[in-house]
Amino acid sequence: MARNSLGREVPETWQGKRYDPYQDPFTRMPTMDRATRPLVRRNPGESKILPSLRAAIEKSGLQDGMTIATHHHLRNGDLLLNLIVKELDAMGFRNICIASSSVHPVHAEIIPSIRKGVVTRCETGVNGLIGELATKGELDFPIVVRSHGGRARMLVTDEVPVDVAFIAAPCCDETGNLNGVSGPSACGSLGYAFTDARYARKVVAVTDNLVPYPASPVSISQSDVDYVVVIDSLGDPKKIVSTTTRVTRDPAGLLIAHYAAEVIEASGLLKDGFSFQTGAGGTSLAVADAIKRKMLEQKVRGSFGCGGITGYFVDMLEEGYFRTLFDVQCFDLRAVESIGKNLTHREISADLYANPFNRGSVVNMLDAVILGATEVDVNFNVNVNTESNGYLVHNTGGHSDTAAGAKLAVVVAPSIRGRLPIVRDEVTTITTPGETIDVVVTERGIAVSDKHEGLRKELLRRRLPLKDIRQLQAEINALTGKPRPLEFEDKVIALIEYRDGSIIDVVRQVKE
Amino acid sequence: MVIQQRLRRTLLYVPGNMPGMLQNIPVFNADGVMIDLEDAVPLSEKDAARTLARNFLVAFPDRSKEIFVRINGLDTKYALDDLRQVLPGRPDGIRLPKADDPEVVERLDTLLTEYEERLGLEIGYFSILPSIESAVGVLNCVKTAQASRRIVALAFGAEDYTASLEIQRTRSGEELLGARMQIVWAAKAAGLQAIDSVFADANDTDGLRADTELVKRLGFTGKSLVNPRQIEVVHDVFRPKQEEIDHALEVMEAIKKAREMGTGVISLRGKMVDAPVVKRAARTIRTAVAFGLIDYELSNEVIYGQE
Missing domain, CATH: 3.40.1080.10 (Glutaconate Coenzyme A-transferase)
Incomplete structure (x- = not known):
């Protein structure tokens, strides 16, 4: 353990990885290149459409111990992460890491799969029950909490390589041009998913609204997407966006x-x-x-x-x-x-x-x-x-x-x-x-x-x-x-990473 | 002559039986609050409200604002218990509901004197804010305003007043005009401030603004409020305009020069500046200082001249 500049005891090594203790907001800067990913060639006439999530998981080359990501633009209405983890469970995967942009209360559904060892690590902060159970010591699920900028940094620097990004696409065409502005699961901006689309080893667009080519506007383009899967529904529209946001009366x-x-x-x-x-x-x-x-x-x-x-x-x-x-x-x-x-x-x-x-x-x-x-x-x-x-x-x-x-x-x-x-x-x-x-x-x-x-x-x-x-x-x-x-x-159950990748604090298991 | 009166633009009602709201009294920037033991408190909670109000008063001795307690009417069986419980907490004054005639104010004056003696406070420590809220109250208010030296202002209770007339209160308030004028006249004649009634719909900001602008034009100096959200609107209406402040400062400079020359009258751009103009300017400046719009130290010597 080391003491960071704010006096917090933080580990230098955790879950097999090295971390720097937080020093100050503006100076940390490792020397390295931005991440790359394998070159791919697509010839005319090759289809990206796959019949199911299972087929996409198989085709993506995902293996035990690898890392997946989703975005959280559908927030508490998101069905995709739950569907994927259920499929991974059914397919017998073990020791998968989740590096989504966030995890919401609706994802408490994956808790049985965490207990079973299907999903065992979380390279993202969590909202709701999963974090609560982890803090109580009732769920063995190491968590690294990151800011939005910190998560983008993590992908750009390849600190956490994402093997397969599943991008919920409210509007998508057969080549993977996609946006969030129309369709039953419209959520607007897809800002958190952009970085995944650029840096994940494989990118799977998942949509409930396949439109004729070309989908427009193009938020994430066909040049970044490997496969396209159509499912019945990405989410519950009522929980994706609130109908109104109001000034307080208190x-x-x-x-x-x-x-x-x-x-x-x-x-x-x-x-x-x-x-x-x-x-x-x-x-x-x-x-x-x-x-x-x-x-x-x-x-x-x-x-x-x-x-x-x-x-x-x-x-x-x-x-x-x-x-x-x-x-x-x-x-x-x-x-x-x-x-x-x-x-x-x-x-x-x-x-x-x-x-x-x-x-x-x-x-x-x-x-x-x-x-x-x-x-x-x-x-x-x-x-x-x-x-x-x-x-x-x-x-x-x-x-x-x-x-x-x-x-x-x-x-x-x-x-x-x-x-x-x-x-x-x-x-x-x-x-x-x-x-x-x-x-x-x-x-x-x-x-x-x-x-x-x-x-x-x-x-x-x-x-x-x-x-x-x-x-x-x-x-x-x-x-x-x-x-x-x-x-x-x-026992440390989560790291709080500062945006520059240093560790500003930890969350320990509470004594109950 | 009333040389300096406290600003009482906003007097906020706070129900005495709601600890969460009592706790927030120091937070809101109303000029004063009125802890209510009367209409807002159901009969079953009268005793709890008294205790809570007193505990609040004891717990917050350093007050940033004036605190009145609205007791139950002196014709009810609750009023004496109200006084017995809350006066040791040293509120600044009592809002007296149903102040229909001078006698009821005199009775309260006597009771307050007894408590001041018992509590070792100087006589006159507690002020009285009589509430005029019936036809007979309006008719008597000229005398009521002069019934006690403790009175700092006359307050109008339009809800009870319209009930006593068996009419509806409207958003535009034409039905209140006569009573409002009578109360303003009675108050001003006695050198007092006049506090207008509540505007009950806390969500109707435009209605509140229109109502406040009206009563400001009529001569009221402040308003009773039902919700902290109303404070800003009322303050805004009573906030002096920049040109009013500029003019008031010019008047002060002019009269300062006049006093130096040994006179009480001077001309400012062709208009006469004399005592009433100076007093109005002083009031504007005092209000502007209270709003934090300017820093200015008023000197009574300049305003009123040397004796």
Whole structure:
């Protein structure tokens, strides 16, 4: 074990692989080339269509011990990963590694196959029951949690070679040209799958909507796809995208949003060319709403909005608040419709979005990002992976990527959640280092990192409730009391990888 | 003369029986809150609400805002228990419902004096915010406004008022005009602020804005609120416009010069600046400072001249 620069004990070798402990957000850079993959020749008249998933698995050359990947654009409506694992189980595979872009609660269906040894490792973060059981020690399933940019990096550097990528394709033709904008499983952007299509040894497009050649627009092209399989359904459309994403009505959430918008304005970034990212939660949307009103008042025209895109951002694009949207993932139907027809609503890969090891990602151009947290600590470190019970139940998403890239990273969170204080001495798990977080906003006050003396002064001048983070913590603790620390076993069940591939923290099995 | 009154643009009701909401009182930036023991609290929870309100008051001695408690009417069996429980927590004042005549305010004044003596507080510590909410209350409010030195403002309760008239309250509020004017006159004549009624539909932001703009024009200085989401709209309506602030600052500079010259009147771009103009300008500046729009230290000597 080694101690990283944030004081966390992390393994140097885990599950047979070497890892570097986290040092700082901006310097790690291995010397190497980008990954390659075997050359393939396709002659006229050769068909890529295969009759079933089983046929595709056979043809792909997948063997025991190899790695598969899917994307998570269908989110909790995804059926594909479950179907594949069921097929692998039926075909007698063992010791397969999953390197999907994320795993959702719906994939709890594969738990019996994990117990059986069909699937034994997870090179991606998980949402829901699988992580909970792993943290409780009830499921032997080593997990490496990565950010969106970190996962793209992992593929580009070949740190985790993906042998077969199964790409759910809501609209696809016989040669594998595919997009996410139409069909019963339309999900909009396919940004997470782009990198898989470029770097996986074999690429299988799986569709429930085979259209005559050529499928258009082309998000992932026929030149990257080896096989095409048609199945009945890729997913449950109701769970793929929500029909609406709404601004919160909770007064405390609205107050947090108001403060966050004031912080952005006070930072001086809100001027022509402003770029912005926020999530799809009610409070995040309320921040967007408040920012929009300020932009209107001050006649500010922004440059781009990015990340996961909601109908709210689409409105801002159409009304001229932004010139462009960079969309790595659509959150609702409005966004799906827009990306199919509006040329300024751009579909971008996770690599372009957030990979630290390319020639410059979009997050580096972000002015302000609004981020969530399950906990923050007095050093501004943020946890989004584990909850107060210690269970690993959330994936990282773009959290640490955008925090590192943006000029102003603002964490918004209620001061008390489920009777527990949000500000801790130390977060249970460090997802994002405090060095990359600028401001923490709660309804009880705003804490600003020491490096922003000017911003502090401006917030005071505006009579906003600026507080030292320890003072904020003390005020919250006065209401909630100080929670008893969690107890953990020694066993590491998951690594939290920072976007540059170093290990920022681990998740240990909880003592129950 | 009232030299400096607290800003009371927004007085937010918080149900006394809801601990989650009481806990958030320090969080919201209303100028004041009114912890409700009356209409929002069902009969079965009156005692719990009193205890919760008192515990809250004790737990938050450093207050960033004015805290009133709306007790039950003095004609109910709950009011005396309400006072006995909450006054030791030292709220800033009592919102008195059904303040139909001066006598009921005088009764409360006497009770408050007794508690101040018992608790070792200076006489007059607790203020009174009488609520005018019936036809008879409106007719009597000129006298009611002068019934006690503790009164800081007159409040209007439009829901109960329309009920007493057996009419519906409308979104545009024409039916309230007469009562509102009477309350504003009574308040201003007594040197008090006037606080308008709640606007009950928390989702109707446009309606709230229109209603607030109307009452601001009529002379009300603030509004009672049912939901924290309403605070920003009301503050926004009462927020002085930049040209009003600029003008007020010019007036202050002009009168400062006038005082230096030993006079109380001066001309600013051909318009006379005298005491009422200065007072209005001072009010604008005070409000602008409260909004954080400007930094300015007002001097009473400049506003009122040396004695």
